[in-house]
Amino acid sequence: MKTVSSLLDEHWYERYKRISKLNIRSSIYDITNRCNLRCKGCFFYSSGEDQVASEETDLNKWAEFVDKEKERGVNLAILIGGEPTLCLDRVETFYNRVPSFCASNGLIKVPRDRFPDMMVGISLWGDEQDEKTLRGMDTFAVSSKNYEGDPYVYYLYTITPNQIGKTERIIRKIRDVGLKVHMQLLSNDEGVDGFSWTPEQLRDVREEMDHMLDKYPDTLISSKYYHEVITSGKMLGRSFGWEECPSVTESFDTRDPKPKRLIHFIRWASDLETMHRCCTSASRDCSICKDGAAHMSWVMVNKRAHMRSEKDLQNWIEVYEMFAKLYQFIPW
Numbered sequence: 417m418k419t420v421s422s423l424l425d426e427h428w429y430e431r432y433k434r435i436s437k438l439n440i441r442s443s444i445y446d447i448t449n450r451c452n453l454r455c456k457g458c459f460f461y462s463s464g465e466d467q468v469a470s471e472e473t474d475l476n477k478w479a480e481f482v483d484k485e486k487e488r489g490v491n492l493a494i495l496i497g498g499e500p501t502l503c504l505d506r507v508e509t510f511y512n513r514v515p516s517f518c519a520s521n522g523l524i525k526v527p528r529d530r531f532p533d534m535m536v537g538i539s540l541w542g543d544e545q546d547e548k549t550l551r552g553m554d555t556f557a558v559s560s561k562n563y564e565g566d567p568y569v570y571y572l573y574t575i576t577p578n579q580i581g582k583t584e585r586i587i588r589k590i591r592d593v594g595l596k597v598h599m600q601l602l603s604n605d606e607g608v609d610g611f612s613w614t615p616e617q618l619r620d621v622r623e624e625m626d627h628m629l630d631k632y633p634d635t636l637i638s639s640k641y642y643h644e645v646i647t648s649g650k651m652l653g654r655s656f657g658w659e660e661c662p663s664v665t666e667s668f669d670t671r672d673p674k675p676k677r678l679i680h681f682i683r684w685a686s687d688l689e690t691m692h693r694c695c696t697s698a699s700r701d702c703s704i705c706k707d708g709a710a711h712m713s714w715v716m717v718n719k720r721a722h723m724r725s726e727k728d729l730q731n732w733i734e735v736y737e738m739f740a741k742l743y744q745f746i747p748w
């Protein structure tokens with residue numbers, strides 16, 4: 417039988433040991449249904465997830481809820497929305513109790529006196545023109561001023577087909593303001609013309625992502641195996657989709673047989689009672705889903721399948737490390 421230590425040399429085994437202790441248990445929380453933008457293709461609004469629950473406004477209830485989540489074993493709270501920075505008191509109930517990550521559009525600065533080391537991931541959907549087309553404004557102009565040089569911030573750059581050939585300029589802009597960047601792909605939930613992927617574009621974008629990682633290894637938090645999996649939707653010959661997705665809320669998971677999945681994962685709505693189907697749009701067709709975190713998690717929960725060769729296991733380690741860096745479990 418192949419074991420981890422028999423597959424890896426000393427250097428890779430050390431890397432493996434560093435992440436194998438982490439035992440990350442994440443869940444996702446809608447902090448609010450409101451946002452100060454309305455992006456075309458936002459999964460939250462396009463799937464009507466803002467309508468399914470009314471926000472809990474009592475902070476004591478938020479605090480009790482977070483305590484219960486902690487008891488459930490959650491050690492990574494991923495705060496989304498809507499725009500979480502519109503409700504910093506609610507964000508604080510998490511931050512004071514459990515390791516927390518805040519996804520934001522970056523227009524409102526998280527005050528560092530209140531949240532000194534909270535990791536913030538800022539959404540970016542392309543260059544100035546694409547941002548104006550899809551989000552109504554050039555958010556980078558504001559978010560980069562808010563967070564320049566902040567060691568606990570990275571850009572979550574959603575690449576659209578329009579960005580092929582243009583990503584380098586954006587990555588340099590991010591590097592030049594002293595921040596990191598992680599890339600994912602748009603799923604185009606609202607069918608905006610020209611923003612759906614063709615197979616050729618997916619091949620091209622993979623090549624470009626690989627090239628950018630070679631050229632900007634200190635700025636990009638990524639891995640070539642992640643690029644392969646997210647652009648092809650394939651892992652070890654298996655296809656991503658509903659049957660394989662690891663990021664399905666536990667109570668929605670009626671699949672039989674059950675695939676490997678995130679243990680006790682739930683995505684909670686802002687009433688603290690309602691649950692959403694998965695980590696992203698409740699109405700998305702799984703066969704076109706490009707969700708970056710779901711693809712990363714897909715790799716991570718399938719360690720045993722990657723123990724068929726040294727290279728496969730190294731690929732698995734790199735993806736796990738990438739995830740651990742993005743959520744601050746290990747340093748950049």
Ligand code: SF4
Pocket residue numbers: 451452453454455457458459460461497498499520521539
């Ligand atoms: S900023 Fe985020 S939550 Fe707000 S509309 Fe855009 S994608 Fe949706």
Ligand code: SF4
Pocket residue numbers: 657658661662663664693694695696697700701702703705706707710
């Ligand atoms: S939409 Fe994506 S993340 Fe959600 S269940 Fe389907 S494949 Fe998984």
